[in-house]
Amino acid sequence: xxxxxxxxxxxxLLVTIQVDMHDRLALQLQDDLTERIVKDGARGVLIDIxxxxxxxxxxxxxxxxxxxxxRVLDAETVVTGMQPAVAITLVELGxxxxxxxxxxxxxxxxxxxxxxxxxxxxxxxxxxxxxxG
Amino acid sequence: xxxxxLLQRLLAEDAGRLLDDWTREQIASTSLRRDLISETxxxxxxxxxxxxxxxxxxxxxxxxxxxPEWAPVRDLLSSVSRSRALxxxxxxxxxxxxxxxxxxxxxxxxxxxxxxxxxxxxxTVSSLLDQLGLFITESFQKSREEVIARQQQELMELSTxxxxxxxxxxxVPLIGxxxxxxxxxxxxxxxxxxxxxxxxxxxxxxxxxxxVDTLVAQHLIKTVAAxxxxxxxxxxxxxxxQIAQTIVHLGVVLENVTTKASLADAILVALRATGxxxxxxxxxx
Numbered sequence: 001x002x003x004x005x006x007x008x009x010x011x012x013l014l015v016t017i018q019v020d021m022h023d024r025l026a027l028q029l030q031d032d033l034t035e036r037i038v039k040d041g042a043r044g045v046l047i048d049i050x051x052x053x054x055x056x057x058x059x060x061x062x063x064x065x066x067x068x069x070x071r072v073l074d075a076e077t078v079v080t081g082m083q084p085a086v087a088i089t090l091v092e093l094g095x096x097x098x099x100x101x102x103x104x105x106x107x108x109x110x111x112x113x114x115x116x117x118x119x120x121x122x123x124x125x126x127x128x129x130x131x132x133g
Numbered sequence: 134x135x136x137x138x139l140l141q142r143l144l145a146e147d148a149g150r151l152l153d154d155w156t157r158e159q160i161a162s163t164s165l166r167r168d169l170i171s172e173t174x175x176x177x178x179x180x181x182x183x184x185x186x187x188x189x190x191x192x193x194x195x196x197x198x199x200x201p202e203w204a205p206v207r208d209l210l211s212s213v214s215r216s217r218a219l220x221x222x223x224x225x226x227x228x229x230x231x232x233x234x235x236x237x238x239x240x241x242x243x244x245x246x247x248x249x250x251x252x253x254x255x256x257t258v259s260s261l262l263d264q265l266g267l268f269i270t271e272s273f274q275k276s277r278e279e280v281i282a283r284q285q286q287e288l289m290e291l292s293t294x295x296x297x298x299x300x301x302x303x304x305v306p307l308i309g310x311x312x313x314x315x316x317x318x319x320x321x322x323x324x325x326x327x328x329x330x331x332x333x334x335x336x337x338x339x340x341x342x343x344x345v346d347t348l349v350a351q352h353l354i355k356t357v358a359a360x361x362x363x364x365x366x367x368x369x370x371x372x373x374x375q376i377a378q379t380i381v382h383l384g385v386v387l388e389n390v391t392t393k394a395s396l397a398d399a400i401l402v403a404l405r406a407t408g409x410x411x412x413x414x415x416x417x418x
Contacts, residue, residue, distance in 0.1 A: 079362075084321060084327075084363065087359040087362040087363050088321070088359050090362055091355045091358045092355075096358040096362065104328070104363060105331070105364075108333070108364065109364075
């Protein structure tokens, strides 16, 4: 069965969607991704959809769901490289993916994940240094 | 039934004087806008029309001007009406170009037609000129509509420029009312330029938008949401006091959108967000 590969990069998982997303594939990705987040202890997920030309309401909803599930598992999701036409379609469908962070390209997305991870670790360090505070 | 031979003969034999009379008639007409067209140009148009009319009468029927033999006359009238629409003539001025031919032509018919056929001949010529008059009015209307359509198109293209403010910052100054069609163009332009420039902040300036109703607000929110999906934050700037009041009274929620009163404030925020700082290097003079 066809699968979208999930790559591990440090503490993040990288998914690039380069084929037409159909419903079964999207659900499979959702399964695989949640499993991998738990298995690898990932802190962030980056989904690159720059080659995705067509998106429907179902795929849009699955993307939103993946983000929500990742957050429950303490991993942040960034969707990168959305095409203008796809963005317009999603907005017209009323799916503005409220819980999902977005970035223009993979590089910026990685920076975003790294920055929020750094921030979190800094907060933990400060807390450890001053447990009363 | 008159077959047009008399009209044909009149147009052929008496062409020079007919042209003189007709031109004089048009110039004498009080409503002719002498400031818009020169006498030479008018005479040229009239001469061309008479020549085309002569050809058509010789070859075709007088019943209808829709036939192929009337095509040169129709083309000529179209070009006359188009040039007059552009010059700013009124529809009646344009129609009078054809109708003013009646007086000199009827005068000649009275001279040359046998009395028993005068009524018939006059009727034929009159109905022919009426048809041509209607045609020129119609094509005048058409050219005016073309002008309007072209202006709308130009307005659409002109009014939505996306400008690059700084590395990673683009802005779109909106001017005029936003409707669905324009929002679509604005959205596509803005998103395209965000990709092109790799922009992470986009400023939408609505100083030039006269009114904001729920629909316009809806369109703005959509544009902001689409830009966000692509990874660019949007700032809406140029919100005038009345607009701010309207937005609140309408119950429009803009809470996820950064809004600023002026474009300058928005640029400052955008520069800070992209990691720049603005500082004065010389003291205020």
